[in-house]
Amino acid sequence: MSIISKLTTLTLTLGMVAGASAAVFDPSKPVLKELKDGIYQYSQFFYNSLVVITDEGVIVTDPSGDVRSAQMMKEISKVTDKPVKKVIYSHDHFDHSRGGKIFIEQGAEFIAQENCTDLLSRDLEDKVAYPTTTYKDQMTVSLGGKAVDLHYYGKNDGNCMSIVHMPEDKVLVAVDWHLPQYLVSGGRLIDQDYVATLNTIKRVRKELEFDTIINGHTPVDSPELLKESEEFAQALFDAVWKGLQEGKSVDELKESIKLPKFSHWKGYEEYLPAHVERMAYSIWHGN
Numbered sequence: 001m002s003i004i005s006k007l008t009t010l011t012l013t014l015g016m017v018a019g020a021s022a023a024v025f026d027p028s029k030p031v032l033k034e035l036k037d038g039i040y041q042y043s044q045f046f047y048n049s050l051v052v053i054t055d056e057g058v059i060v061t062d063p064s065g066d067v068r069s070a071q072m073m074k075e076i077s078k079v080t081d082k083p084v085k086k087v088i089y090s091h092d093h094f095d096h097s098r099g100g101k102i103f104i105e106q107g108a109e110f111i112a113q114e115n116c117t118d119l120l121s122r123d124l125e126d127k128v129a130y131p132t133t134t135y136k137d138q139m140t141v142s143l144g145g146k147a148v149d150l151h152y153y154g155k156n157d158g159n160c161m162s163i164v165h166m167p168e169d170k171v172l173v174a175v176d177w178h179l180p181q182y183l184v185s186g187g188r189l190i191d192q193d194y195v196a197t198l199n200t201i202k203r204v205r206k207e208l209e210f211d212t213i214i215n216g217h218t219p220v221d222s223p224e225l226l227k228e229s230e231e232f233a234q235a236l237f238d239a240v241w242k243g244l245q246e247g248k249s250v251d252e253l254k255e256s257i258k259l260p261k262f263s264h265w266k267g268y269e270e271y272l273p274a275h276v277e278r279m280a281y282s283i284w285h286g287n
């Protein structure tokens with residue numbers, strides 16, 4: 001081996017090591033990233049929140065647990081000394097809604113779609129700050145010149161999802177009815193009305209203007225990735241619908257349906273059958 005090729009090998013190896021270490025992602029690390037003026041994405045433990053910082057206080061979504069909300073507060077206080085005034089629950093599921101009590105002493109208002117109160121009132125672990133404000137179809141949360149619209153578009157992941165949208169800043173918060181290029185496991189689909197989820201995505205893309213998206217769980221998102229989510233849900237619906245019309249059983253459909261266009265999605269091999277099954281029952285039962 002010549003010296004040059006030895007050096008090349010060494011450089012390549014070092015490059016790979018450096019690349020590998022740069023790619024190591026530590027989900028416990030709190031990250032408050034500014035997306036637009038005063039608008040941040042807070043990410044930790046594979047959960048994301050919208051954080052809006054204004055002269056009159058702070059708006060946050062989804063505390064997602066005591067440890068996470070305490071660290072979120074710590075990160076916020078590095079940027080502003082203003083208190084958290086508004087806490088918006090995207091939906092009721094405890095993995096998103098617990099952990100808000102830290103904001104009670106700051107005088108925060110807790111806001112959710114009205115169907116959320118049932119589950120939120122019966123948290124056996126008593127870790128939810130109960131909503132102080134609810135709405136039915138639509139409301140605008142205003143603070144310090146910023147406006148965050150909440151829309152209820154019906155069922156999708158559960159039955160009290162707020163579509164969170166900042167119309168002037170063109171920011172959308174899409175929690176659990178869109179997860180880019182990611183197929184979750186069957187257990188996490190249990191409350192998903194898949195037909196309604198497809199309808200939600202279609203309606204959001206048609207009616208709301210946005211160029212920036214924060215989803216519930218993964219760090220990077222975009223309008224193109226939301227479009228891809230619609231294409232996946234539509235392709236899944238079409239394939240399952242056709243199979244059901246042909247009289248095939250759900251077990252047969254779980255075996256036979258393949259959507260190779262989406263084979264690069266995380267969890268595709270393992271979890272596509274669970275998504276076929278959930279779509280089949282959503283079509284059949286309407287939930």
Ligand SMILES: [Zn+2]
Pocket residue numbers: 091093157158176
């Ligand atoms: Zn959920």
